[in-house]
Amino acid sequence: ANTTLANERAGLGAGGGGAGAGAQPGTISKQLDKRAGDFAAQRAERAAARPKAPKARQSSAQMLIGMAKGNGKSADPTIRQGLAKLHTLGEIGRLNNERLKGVRSRGGDIPGMANISKLGQSEIVRTSRDIGLAIVGASGMLHAYKDEDRAVNDKATGNPFLGMITMTALYAQAPPIYGGTDQIQRNIIGERALGLPKEPGPDSQTPFSQLPKNA
Template identity: 40%
Template sequence: MSTIEDTALDVEAWLDENWDPDLTVAEWWARMAEARLAHPMLPAPWGRDWSRNQAAELAQAMVQRKALGPPSGLGMMLAAPTIIAHASEELQHRLVPRILDGQHGWCQLFSEPGAGSDLAGLQCRAERDGDEWVVTGQKVWTSLGQWADYGILIARTDPDAPKHRGITYFAFPMLQDGVEVRPLREMTGRALFNEVFLDEARVPHANVIGDVGDGWRVANTTLMVERSGIGGNNVAAPSAAIPGTIAGHLDRPAGSFENEVPALAEGGVGAGRVKSFIKLARETGKLEDPTIRQDLMRLQTMVEITGWHLGRMKSGNAATGGEGNLAKLRNSDVVRLARDLGCRILGPGATLMGPDAPSGGSIQEMTMFSPSPSIYGGSDQVQRNIIGERVLGLPKEPGPAKDTPFRELPQNTSPSR
């Protein structure tokens, strides 16, 4: 494998030859996918098996050229890694290429109104009908569902099996009768999340990922990737273009998104954010404030430790099995510190929103978004419970025996996960 230095040189040459703002989004993303640069941290043949630092080199080079980033969203973050890990080779080759070139947008159909922290208590059901499954139920907190062509869906296929063993994982087609998506407006003013109603919607049996009844094991791969991703710094160049057939972005010029805000709110905190804070503190005369300097150093330290932690996970040296949970907890702490520090640097200007506000509104939007990381992907309290039980070996809360059939459990009252 090439070194980071060699990779940077290759990336520079490739971008010089290939980036063209007059290309359509679809054409540009197709070039990235063909070069295995859409998600270079994936294994071959989909990616280049790059480290996080190597992927960051690519992102930095793209930002310098103001090149549109690769397809964003849950297809890249969650669906592709899970499909590669668990799906048949036929299903991988049918689904993954359309994720990498942005032709299909994806969402996550996991949480339900009565099954969030207790995800395995889900009641959305799927019943076999020949070569298809008929799905009925409700999902909620479905990010980007209004633009999704597919969803990663977990549904109960055997209510007579124990709670964790009667679940199956599907690649679910969203564009069909029987699927209703209702956006949920947030305090940021956006509608990132949705509730989704499924009324006898259908999914081919060929779209089962893993084995029937083994969906909980597959879902844990998704959750591990999600928590690691939430806990890590962004390693892709920003992209305001939304993948898939619904948003209508594929035919627009790739260079036309330069001044547009990405669909995902600005909640990430990495080395770039720390540098912007230092610059802003210098401009506002706050850099000599000892408490500001102390918290800038504290934020830089936490970001660096997170990078080391994620690098250890990528290298296969994770020792406890709870690294993803620890990364997610640390991210909540980092975002809270960044929010408080950014607002202290801005002073009264932190109360103003919009592109004409101080910091271009970036810190203000992060502030509005800041409660989210401690909730989505499993709340901080859930992460601590998982670490306590699975890593530290602490006893679980009392509850029914593990082999109790799901239909015999008190619904939505069990504390076990």
């Protein structure tokens, strides 16, 4: 189980989490009865129809910097600071990935790097959410679940990337939870990478049925 989670966290930290199928939660989207495989063709069709970014693989920071320059928000010092933070986080993640590749090519490893990468990815998504909504302003309240409704919003606002901003805002709460919460990642780094003592408490010796529960 630990190996499976470690691989999942490593993939998420490297950006692998964004490659999932485009299923929407809840009853509004009417997708609860579909099979997982039904979304593969839909994903390919949406990718073909989606407006292309100026570069093949823009980072979140690059896309948001372009949007901020386009609507004049790049002059706002708060937004500029957020964009600088987002760019820095992305570069740290990229360099850590290169560092890990180099170590593994020599048969080594970096303890805790998967957990560090996942924490970094969670922070990138949260920062993208906050800065993206600040850039688009009130348009950030216009979210759509259907392609035709997204097209209406894009036309009304003149922003073909609005749907990406609002989807990121709704999705940003997920990465700090799935694959192990941010708090668990920090515990693992402290205990397994830094050699710190475990948090005090009887949880590891207590049957699951006897653990405290939320009211």
